[in-house]
Amino acid sequence: MSWISKAELVAAVSKAGGVGILATGPLNAEETRAEIQKVKKLAPGKPFGIGATLLMPGAAENAKVALEEEVPLINVSLGKPDWIAEEAHKYGGKVLCTVTNAEHASKAIDNGADLLMVTGHEAAAHGGDVTSLVLVPSLANQFPDIPIVAAGGFADGRGLAAGLSLGADAVAFGTRFATTMESPLAQHTKNVIASLDSTEMKTIYNKNFDGIPARVLASPAAIEANRKRQAFPVVMWRAFKAAQSMGIPLWKVIPGLLTQYEKMYAVAQFGAATEAIMAATVDGELEKKGVQFVGQCQGLIHDIPYVDELVQRIVSEAKQISQDNAIKFGCHYDDSNKQSYGT
């Protein structure tokens, strides 16, 4: 959640009882260290994590900073977590790997993952082909010894209760936390996501935007950007421009691009998307070039609450639903909230 999951939002989530995860995609090593230290200051002693999308230039350096800072949780995606896990385990840190299928999950576990972020088709950005309703229980069955965080499509107490029922140990909320008061997402983009017009139907999922199947808000600019696979020279040019605007030296981008053609195209396309994401996320521009990652759960989001209020609401809804369901199944609760089975 580049430019969104910054220290303030991460600290708010961790203080509210969750585990905020800092996005480091657009940050260099120095900025990553400053943001980590800010989270520690804003939410002292609270658990938090950082994201390391290893396909992005600079991600490995940022992960090294997180290891030096002994960040409790490192969320690795699009890359091998082995060296991160080895270092994190030395100080008791844990590695959470984002996976979209059983093959990913198996490789992640073999390479040191402690937990899996199982990301379904509904998710913002890079969810897989299978919906959370099937993917979460399937991976929970196949990997019973590893804690699972369900991601993709969860936005309220019903989602939390459902995710836990599906076999997850925790549930992740991306689009929902992006649409809160503490989120630095551009106000216009927040308003669009929370509006009644932005239903679960108003997203696009395909690989033309950044080279990996990704879900974005169906804004005019996104419809255009997803229309067709862009020509290679255009992608390269936009990737270099994006790297330049983020202060990433070209010598760091080029080696990654030169490994092989398809990979080169994919990495370049990934980088090229940066400009469009920034326009939507930072400037709130959705008409001409801004493309916003968003999940189908935008159809469930109709307000912009403070994080603490939201977390309390989600937890109390989930508890109520669990109690209502228990009653439907013939159980009842006594005053001490202990579950007992009825006749």
Ligand SMILES: Cc1cc2nc3c(=O)[nH]c(=O)nc-3n(C[C@H](O)[C@H](O)[C@H](O)COP(=O)(O)O)c2cc1C
């Ligand atoms: C605005 C936004 C930006 C995101 N950016 C990234 C990203 O750069 N890399 C990534 O792996 N996931 C990214 N995600 C996906 C989240 O990490 C998470 O998997 C997803 O939001 C969960 O689905 P949900 O939105 O339905 O809750 C992003 C999500 C949002 C809402």
